[in-house]
Amino acid sequence: MSMHKPNPFSPTRRRSLITLGGLASAALLPSFARAAWDGKAVRIGYQKSSTLTVLAKARGALDKRLAPLGLKTEWFEFTSGLPLLEALNVGSIDFSADVADTVPVFAQAAGARLTYVAQEAPSPTAQAIVVPEVSPIRSLADLKGKKIGVAKASGAHYLLIAALAKGGLSPRDVEVAYLTPADGRAAFEKGAIDAWAIWDPFLAGVQRQSKVRRLTGEPAVAEYKRYYLAADSFAEARPDVLALIFDELKQTGRWVKANPKEAAAQLAPVWGLDADTVELANGRRSYDVRAVAADQLGEQQRIADAFFDEKLLPKKVVATEVRLWKPA
Incomplete structure (x- = not known):
């Protein structure tokens, strides 16, 4: 039987992958012993926006397929990708539903022992920088001096860095406000921020319910892949x-x-x-699940380099120095 359990990582019990002063710390997770898989249940972490995993959970599809192996599923919902991968690293879950391409880079910089299992093919239009329809901001260069909301370490965070570079700017040329999607939406609609870097389905929601314009379009400045990962012990x-x-x-x-x-x-x-909003969002996601190959990690390296250059990673990351699961 499938079981849904509350997130075991309360703020008082864990060290976050992100610190108040920045995004990553050189001293991440050392106080926790990594737990090996117990062999009884497959513990799956997911976010509300983990489309394919949410559907598999709702249908009981994995329960049916795991039952003949004598295994059950246990489900843990997380608010974002970084704490999800933290739980994976310390052995509190075995498998992580999709996280944005930026998140494994931060986990890798933190020394997390994770295995890439799958990726979704690029979905570049499933994230964007948006401005109010009446905004005088017409180009990426017009963002200079403006306040932009974005979630830390999200795929949209890399989109913002890459888009600013395309416009001849850097994050130091703008005021970056780190906001969760819910807080970002509220700030955007109140006019507390001038632009918002966001992904689907939140992007589809604001497009359908507010008058906005996309600043980012073709050609895409970020591929936006999403990755599924497993704890090393479980993968082995x-x-x-x-x-x-x-x-x-x-x-x-x-x-x-x-x-x-x-x-x-x-x-x-x-x-x-x-x-209708969900259908719009789903139409921009590839949902094309495939295995991960080392020669497909070029965007991961660009992400790592961009965040390191902005002093948001504690050390350089070589994107190919990761464990890859391969289908038989």
Whole structure:
């Protein structure tokens, strides 16, 4: 039977992957012993926006496939990708649903022992920098001196850095306000920020409910891939289970693209959005789940270099120096 458990990582029990003074610390997670997989349940961490995992959970698909192996599923919901990968690193969960491409880079810089299992093919239009429709900001260069909201270490954070560079600017030329998606939406609609870097489904929500313009378009300045990861100990112990999860995610991704209205109807109550908004968001995500190869990590290296150059990573990261799970 599937079990849903509360997030075990309260602020008083863990060290965050991000610090108050920056995004990453050189002294991350050393006080926790890494727990090996217990062999009884597959503990899966996810975010509300983890589309394919949320659908697999709601349908009980993984429960059915794991039952013949004598395994059950336990589910842990997280608010964002960094604490999700922290839990994975210290052994509180075994598998992580999709996180933005930036998040594994920060985990790697922190010395986390994680295995890349899968990636979704690029979805560059599923994130954007938006401004109010009446804003005088017409180009990326016009962002100079403006206040821009973005979630720390998110894919949109890299989008912002890359877009500013394209406009001949750097983060030092603007005022960056680190905001969660909910706080960013509120600040944007009140006019407390001039622009907002955000991803779907939050992007689709503000596009449908407010009058906004995208500043970022074609050609894309960021690929925006999403990654699925596993704890090293779990990947070593049960590659067969990873193969089963990989296959389920791949099938679910194909189903979402083939059945956009039905998928939107199922996700709408989970996301708290109307079905049309969900369908718009899903239309921009590839949901094309595939294995990860070292020669596909070029964008990861660009992300690592950009954050290091901005002094947001404690050390240089070589993107290919990671463990990769390979389908049999």
